[in-house]
Amino acid sequence: MSASEQTNWQSVHDEVLRRIHTREWKPGDQIPKEVELAEQLGCARATVNRALRELAAEGFLDRRRKAGTRVATHPVRRAKLDIPVIRLEIEGRGQKYGYGLLLTERRTPTPEICANLGVSAKSDMLHISSLHLADGKPYMFEERWVSIDTVPEIVDADLSKISANEWLVLHAPYTKGDISFSAVLASELEAKILRTHAGAPLFLMERTTWENDAGITSARLLFAPGYRMHSAI
Amino acid sequence: MSASEQTNWQSVHDEVLRRIHTREWKPGDQIPKEVELAEQLGCARATVNRALRELAAEGFLDRRRKAGTRVATHPVRRAKLDIPVIRLEIEGRGQKYGYGLLLTERRTPTPEICANLGVSAKSDMLHISSLHLADGKPYMFEERWVSIDTVPEIVDADLSKISANEWLVLHAPYTKGDISFSAVLASELEAKILRTHAGAPLFLMERTTWENDAGITSARLLFAPGYRMHSAI
DNA sequence: TAGTGGTCTAGACCACGGT
């Protein structure tokens, strides 16, 4: 405690976390106010503030003006999922990335897609199906709709060379996005594409993005059997 | 720019994000250094630093000493998943939470659990099966192993009243955790418990936690068909 | 209304890492 030489915000962070872990401060307990902690630990209040702010963001503390800082009673753990471009995810594991464009068509969207993106049924959209491979094996089947109204440049992109996902990342930044995960059964067609059998359990990721309420894209990403998404908490 | 009245770190954050979104600053571009931005926006360098630090944490910027700050070329999106206690997740949606303990037994773990937790095959563990309900319907089936060596107090807990998950949150804080998500098929037993049919696609969440390399618990959480986990990005 | 966290400032020094 007082004997520590280094008094940077990280050491304060770690010290507070230690006291929580050792149950010196229990869930629900009020901890000393910033000024007191700063005195105890021999640093400026701003330093303590930085440490406690991060701990609150990590879910370990609840802070409220006037009420003080308390150890979270139900430490909501926040898993941070990095959602990289698929190519980088595969290459990052040392596998060879492959990509195949299966279909592109320009047409009006299905009612479901309209609802997702919040666009009219007459929207001009690009429908893209593609397959991503890892070491030559099917890895993920992507079905995507892109709003041509919002991103007109997409019609000039060569989507046989660069995946729609990657093109969009570079050319159409979004301001808002939704992502969801679930489990589904492979249909006949999906099974064929992913080289598995109908009825196999597939991990499904659905993403929709907007630029200031203008729908950009809605995608359905179906991963081959055996896929696991993981993270540290 | 100069006309803005409010110059807090959030306005700097938003202004920089705006310049990225409007492609005034494109992926890979170097942006002005902190001192320059502080001058431009009429605030202290610390304020700019705070804003840019958050943007870097959000994945929009890459920052390196001496090399300066650049717009991220592949904006890795970070989805923040809140992993609350199941009871709160259900109650938070306004549904009635129910819980039933199916089985507890004290025994040595399976080889798979040993591998997950990194413990010996002779460990003293508690094996717990339970079912969580939302509005009376099966919601999640939990199968959990808890190390009695690491958390001896668990044997005195009344797990018919409080779920092991919730008990652990209150009494056994962890320092490290893994979480993974995948899709599996329901077995006969699992189908019966979740009141569905064998072969249904189920969303599986697996969690393992440690306290300084001492394994605490490993859990397999099987969600009823139709479960979707989602998040904003 | 008063106490607590939230933030800003100006200045300083440090640490990393291009050149």
Added chain:
DNA sequence: CCGTGGTCTAGACCACTAA
């Protein structure tokens, strides 16, 4: 080496909110 971000400090004022 030396420029850039990373951090600390002391002090100040503000904003929220419990009492």
